[in-house]
Amino acid sequence: MPRKTSRLFRYEKIANRIKQLIEKGTYRPGDRIPSVRQMSEQQVVSISSVLQAYLQLESEGLIEAKPQSGYFVCAPAASPLPEPEISSPGLDPSHVNLHDLMMMVMRDTLNPKLIQLGAAMPNLELLPTERMNRIMAGLARKASKGTHQYQLPPGLEKLRVQIAKRAVNSGCQLSPSDVVITSGGTEAIDICLHAVCKPGDIVAIESPMYFGTLQIIEVHGLRALEIPTNPRDGISLEALQFAIEHNPIKAVLTISNFSNPLGSCIPDEKKKELVELLTKYDIPLIDNDVSGEIYFTEKRPLVTKAFDTKGLVMLCSSFSKDISPSLRVGWVTPGRYQNAVEWLKFTLSASAPTLAQMAIAEFMESGGYDHQLRRLRREYAGNVSMLSQVVTRGFPAGTRVTRPLGGFVLWVQLPENVDSLDLYSMALKGGITITPGHLFSPTNQFHNFIRLNAAAWNLPIERAVERLGRMVSELVERG
Amino acid sequence: MPRKTSRLFRYEKIANRIKQLIEKGTYRPGDRIPSVRQMSEQQVVSISSVLQAYLQLESEGLIEAKPQSGYFVCAPAASPLPEPEISSPGLDPSHVNLHDLMMMVMRDTLNPKLIQLGAAMPNLELLPTERMNRIMAGLARKASKGTHQYQLPPGLEKLRVQIAKRAVNSGCQLSPSDVVITSGGTEAIDICLHAVCKPGDIVAIESPMYFGTLQIIEVHGLRALEIPTNPRDGISLEALQFAIEHNPIKAVLTISNFSNPLGSCIPDEKKKELVELLTKYDIPLIDNDVSGEIYFTEKRPLVTKAFDTKGLVMLCSSFSKDISPSLRVGWVTPGRYQNAVEWLKFTLSASAPTLAQMAIAEFMESGGYDHQLRRLRREYAGNVSMLSQVVTRGFPAGTRVTRPLGGFVLWVQLPENVDSLDLYSMALKGGITITPGHLFSPTNQFHNFIRLNAAAWNLPIERAVERLGRMVSELVERG
Numbered sequence: 001m002p003r004k005t006s007r008l009f010r011y012e013k014i015a016n017r018i019k020q021l022i023e024k025g026t027y028r029p030g031d032r033i034p035s036v037r038q039m040s041e042q043q044v045v046s047i048s049s050v051l052q053a054y055l056q057l058e059s060e061g062l063i064e065a066k067p068q069s070g071y072f073v074c075a076p077a078a079s080p081l082p083e084p085e086i087s088s089p090g091l092d093p094s095h096v097n098l099h100d101l102m103m104m105v106m107r108d109t110l111n112p113k114l115i116q117l118g119a120a121m122p123n124l125e126l127l128p129t130e131r132m133n134r135i136m137a138g139l140a141r142k143a144s145k146g147t148h149q150y151q152l153p154p155g156l157e158k159l160r161v162q163i164a165k166r167a168v169n170s171g172c173q174l175s176p177s178d179v180v181i182t183s184g185g186t187e188a189i190d191i192c193l194h195a196v197c198k199p200g201d202i203v204a205i206e207s208p209m210y211f212g213t214l215q216i217i218e219v220h221g222l223r224a225l226e227i228p229t230n231p232r233d234g235i236s237l238e239a240l241q242f243a244i245e246h247n248p249i250k251a252v253l254t255i256s257n258f259s260n261p262l263g264s265c266i267p268d269e270k271k272k273e274l275v276e277l278l279t280k281y282d283i284p285l286i287d288n289d290v291s292g293e294i295y296f297t298e299k300r301p302l303v304t305k306a307f308d309t310k311g312l313v314m315l316c317s318s319f320s321k322d323i324s325p326s327l328r329v330g331w332v333t334p335g336r337y338q339n340a341v342e343w344l345k346f347t348l349s350a351s352a353p354t355l356a357q358m359a360i361a362e363f364m365e366s367g368g369y370d371h372q373l374r375r376l377r378r379e380y381a382g383n384v385s386m387l388s389q390v391v392t393r394g395f396p397a398g399t400r401v402t403r404p405l406g407g408f409v410l411w412v413q414l415p416e417n418v419d420s421l422d423l424y425s426m427a428l429k430g431g432i433t434i435t436p437g438h439l440f441s442p443t444n445q446f447h448n449f450i451r452l453n454a455a456a457w458n459l460p461i462e463r464a465v466e467r468l469g470r471m472v473s474e475l476v477e478r479g
Numbered sequence: 480m481p482r483k484t485s486r487l488f489r490y491e492k493i494a495n496r497i498k499q500l501i502e503k504g505t506y507r508p509g510d511r512i513p514s515v516r517q518m519s520e521q522q523v524v525s526i527s528s529v530l531q532a533y534l535q536l537e538s539e540g541l542i543e544a545k546p547q548s549g550y551f552v553c554a555p556a557a558s559p560l561p562e563p564e565i566s567s568p569g570l571d572p573s574h575v576n577l578h579d580l581m582m583m584v585m586r587d588t589l590n591p592k593l594i595q596l597g598a599a600m601p602n603l604e605l606l607p608t609e610r611m612n613r614i615m616a617g618l619a620r621k622a623s624k625g626t627h628q629y630q631l632p633p634g635l636e637k638l639r640v641q642i643a644k645r646a647v648n649s650g651c652q653l654s655p656s657d658v659v660i661t662s663g664g665t666e667a668i669d670i671c672l673h674a675v676c677k678p679g680d681i682v683a684i685e686s687p688m689y690f691g692t693l694q695i696i697e698v699h700g701l702r703a704l705e706i707p708t709n710p711r712d713g714i715s716l717e718a719l720q721f722a723i724e725h726n727p728i729k730a731v732l733t734i735s736n737f738s739n740p741l742g743s744c745i746p747d748e749k750k751k752e753l754v755e756l757l758t759k760y761d762i763p764l765i766d767n768d769v770s771g772e773i774y775f776t777e778k779r780p781l782v783t784k785a786f787d788t789k790g791l792v793m794l795c796s797s798f799s800k801d802i803s804p805s806l807r808v809g810w811v812t813p814g815r816y817q818n819a820v821e822w823l824k825f826t827l828s829a830s831a832p833t834l835a836q837m838a839i840a841e842f843m844e845s846g847g848y849d850h851q852l853r854r855l856r857r858e859y860a861g862n863v864s865m866l867s868q869v870v871t872r873g874f875p876a877g878t879r880v881t882r883p884l885g886g887f888v889l890w891v892q893l894p895e896n897v898d899s900l901d902l903y904s905m906a907l908k909g910g911i912t913i914t915p916g917h918l919f920s921p922t923n924q925f926h927n928f929i930r931l932n933a934a935a936w937n938l939p940i941e942r943a944v945e946r947l948g949r950m951v952s953e954l955v956e957r958g
Contacts, residue, residue, distance in 0.1 A: 026643040129622075137617075140613075149805060173505075187662075328807070346582065349807070353805065
C-alpha cells in the first residue's frame with residue numbers, strides 16, 4: 001500500500017508541475033514538453049509514473065500525443081488574445097514610492113494607447129532605424145569570428161576615433177585613447193560616480209536634475225546637494241561656490257547643454273568659469289552631454305571638457321537619443337580617472353556590444369550621423385516650439401514654461417496649489433502620460449512642476465496637451 | 480604691433496592644435512580636416528589666421544589641399560605599420576596592484592602572439608559565430624522601428640520564455656516573468672549585490688573565487704569572508720554555518736556548478752542542504768551558473784534555485800561562454816528581489832541590447848543552442864582531459880591539479896615555494912599567458928596556484944604547457 005500511495009503522489013506531482021508551467025506561460029500552445037524518458041530522468045521517477053501523469057494531462061485536454069514526435073501543449077478551447085506584457089495599473093501614484101513612480105512612468109511608454117508626453121524617449125520616426133538595420137545586417141553578414149570576442153575597455157577603436165574627431169566641434173582635443181565606450185550613457189554616469197565617490201559622500205547637482213541620475217546617486221548611497229539652477233543659463237556658480245566652501249563636495253553633476261528637464265544651457269564663457277572653479281577646489285565634474293548635439297541655435301555649444309586643464313571633467317554621452325536607444329552604446333572621457341574607469345567598466349559589465357559599436361562607427365564615418373543630427377535639430381526645434389505655444393495658449397494663468405534652445409523636453413511650472421501627482425493620475429485616466437516634478441528632486445522641490453516630452457508632434461498630441469491644460473484648470477479650481 | 484603678434488599667435492595655436500590631433504590619431508592620413516570657415520567659426524578667429532595655419536601645415540607636408548574638396552591629412556613619408564592597440568608591457572607584475580594585474584591578464588587576450596592559457600575566454604572556434612551572424616543579419620533586415628525602442632526591464636519576453644523553458648532541465652519551475660535580462664552575466668552579479676547588500680556588509684564567498692566577482696565586491700565596499708571550498712563538492716556547509724553563526728552575513732556568493740577556478744560542483748543533495756541552511760537564516764544566495772550547461776557527465780546538474788522555497792536564490796547566468804561574449808546578454812532570476820532588480824537594471828543601465836536578445840531567442844527556439852551545447856561539452860571534456868594529462872606529465876613533483884566534471888578551466892597548485900607571479904612574468908616572456916592565483920583571493924591565499932584555460936587544444940598549446948612545466952621546475956630549484 002505505501003508504495004502505491006507514493007507512486008500516485010508522484011504522478012500527481014508531475015502532472016501538477018506541468019500544469020503550472022503551462023499556466024505560467026513557460027510551456028505555450030504548440031510547444032513540445034519533455035519526453036517521458038527525459039522527465040523520468042529529470043525527476044528521478046519511474047517511466048510509468050510519468051506516463052500516468054501524461055495520460056492524465058491528455059484526458060484533461062491540456063496536452064496531446066503526436067505520433068513519432070512526443071507530447072505537445074494543446075491550444076485552449078477558445079484561444080484568448082495574447083495578454084499585455086505589462087499592465088497600466090490603476091495605482092494611485094501618491095501611494096507609491098519614487099522607484100515605483102519612475103518605473104510606472106517608464107512602463108507607460110510601452111502602452112501604445114497612451115499619448116506619450118512622459119518619458120524623454122526620442123521619436124523613433126525621426127531616428128535612422130532603417131539605415132542602422134541595413135548597416136547592422138551588412139556588418140553581421142561579413143563579420144568575422146573576432147567580432148564575437150569581448151571588446152575590452154576602452155572599447156572599439158574605430159568608434160573611439162570617430163568620437164574623438166567629432167569632439168573637435170565641441171572644442172575638445174581628444175585622442176581616441178581618451179575615450180572609454182560604455183553600455184549606454186546611464187552606465188557612464190554609474191561608472192564615473194564609482195570612480196570619484198564613496199558611499200556617504202556629498203555630490204552637488206543641478207536642481208532640478210534628471211531622475212535617472214538621482215536614482216543612481218541613491219544606489220551609490222551618496223548625498224545630493226541641490227544647487228539652484230537657472231532655466232536659461234544653468235547652475236548658479238555663486239551658489240555652487242558657497243556650497244563647496246561649506247561642504248566636502250566630492251563631485252559635481254551637470255547636464256550643461258540642454259539640461260533634462262530644464263533645457264538650460266550654460267553659456268560657453270560660464271562653462272569656463274565653472275571648470276576653473278572646480279579646478280581651484282580639485283573637484284571632478286561629471287557632465288552629461290547627451291543632448292549637446294541637439295541645438296536649435298546656429299552653433300554647437302562647447303562642452304565643459306573644452307576648458308579642462310587638469311583632467312577633472314568626465315564628459316559622458318550616448319547615442320540613445322539621436323541614433324537608437326536599443327543599441328546600448330555610450331561613452332565617457334574620464335580625464336585623470338582613465339585607469340579607474342577602464343577597470344570599473346571591465347569589472348561591472350566587461351564590455352559593450354560589439355556589433356552596435358561597429359554600426360555606429362560606420363554610420364558616423366559615412367557622414368550619416370551629421371545628416372541625421374541636422375534633421376533632428378530642425379524637427380525638434382519645431383516640435384518644442386509647437387508644444388510651447390499650445391501650453392501657453394491652453395494652460396491656466398500662473399503657469400510658466402521653459403524656452404529651451406536645444407533638446408526635446410519642456411519643464412512646466414503649474415500654479416502652486418496643483419500637485420503634479422494628481423495631474424499624473426488624472427492624465428493617465430484620460431489616456432495621457434506625463435512626468436510629475438516629484439521625480440526631479442530628492443527633497444521634493446517640484447511638486448507643482450511637470451516635464452513634457454516634445455519629441456513628437458501631431459494633431460492628437462496637440463489635442464492631448466489642450467486636454468491636459470483643462471485638467472490643470474480643474475485642479476486649480478478644486479485647489 | 481600688438482595686433483600682429485596676437486594674429487601670429489593665433490595661427491600658430493591653430494596649426495599646433497591640428498598637429499596634435501594628427502599625432503594623437505584623431506585625424507588620420509586621408510581624413511578631411513574642418514574647412515577654413517568651420518575652423519574660423521569654431522575657434523572664433525579670422526579666416527586669414529586659419530588660412531595662414533593651413534598654409535603652414537601644407538608647407539610642412541602634414542596636410543594637402545584638394546580642389547573643391549578641402550584639406551586632407553597626408554600620408555607620412557614612410558607609412559608605418561599600424562600601431563598595436565594595447566602593448567604587452569614589460570611590467571614586473573609583483574609591483575602592480577590587483578586591478579592592474581587583472582587588466583593585464585585580460586589584455587593579454589588581445590595579443591595574438593601569446594598562447595592563451597590565461598583569461599577564461601571561450602574558444603571562438605567552438606562558438607556558433609557564423610550562425611549568430613546570419614541570424615542577426617536576418618533579424619536586422621526585417622526588424623521594425625519598434626526594435627529600436629528601449630527594452631525595459633525585465634527585457635525581451637521571447638527570450639525570457641526560452642530561458643524559463645530551459646530552466647526545467649535544471650530543476651526549476653520558472654515563469655518568464657521570473658527572469659530579468661541583463662547586459663551580460665557580470666552586470667547580473669553587480670545588480671544582485673546592490674539589491675541585497677550595502678557598503679560595509681559581509682558576504683560569504685567560495686574560496687578561491689573568480690576574480691571578477693571579487694572585484695565587484697570591492698567596488699561595492701563589501702567585506703568578503705572566504706569559506707573553505709572543496710575542489711570536488713564545493714563550499715563547506717559546516718564552515719559556512721559556523722561563519723553565519725559568528726558573523727552578520729548578508730549574502731552568500733557561489734558558482735555551484737563548475738566553479739571558476741576550482742571546477743567544483745556541489746552535488747544536488749548538498750545544494751538542497753545549502754539552500755535550506757540559508758533559508759533557515761534568511762540569507763540570499765547569489766549563484767553564478769554560467770558554466771552549468773557545460774557538464775561532462777550524463778546529466779545536467781540541478782541548480783540551487785531548484786530548491787528555493789522562499790525566493791532567496793538569485794540565479795545568474797549569461798550566454799557569453801556558450802554563444803558569444805560580444806552580444807552582452809545575461810540574466811538573473813531575482814526571486815523575492817524581483818522589483819528591486821528590475822528597478823536597479825533600469826537605473827544602472829536602462830536596458831540590454833535588443834537585437835542580441837532577439838538573436839539568442841531565435842537560436843534557442845530553433846534548437847541550435849542544444850546542438851551547440853552538445854558540441855561544447857564534448858570538445859571541452861576532451862580539452863580539459865588533455866591539458867590535465869600534460870600538466871600531470873610535465874609539471875614537477877608536488878604539483879596538484881583539479882579534475883573538473885564541467886567548465887573549461889583547471890586549477891593547479893604548484894609546489895609551496897613557487898610564487899605564481901614569478902611564473903606569470905616568466906611565462907609572458909616565453910609567449911604564454913596564465914592567470915596567477917593571487918587574483919582569486921582578497922587575502923592572497925593562493926600565491927602558489929595558477930588557473931589554466933582549457934578552451935582550446937592543439938600542438939602549440941601542448942608544447943607551451945610543457946614549457947610552463949619546465950619553468951615551474953626552474954622556479955622550484957631557484958626557490
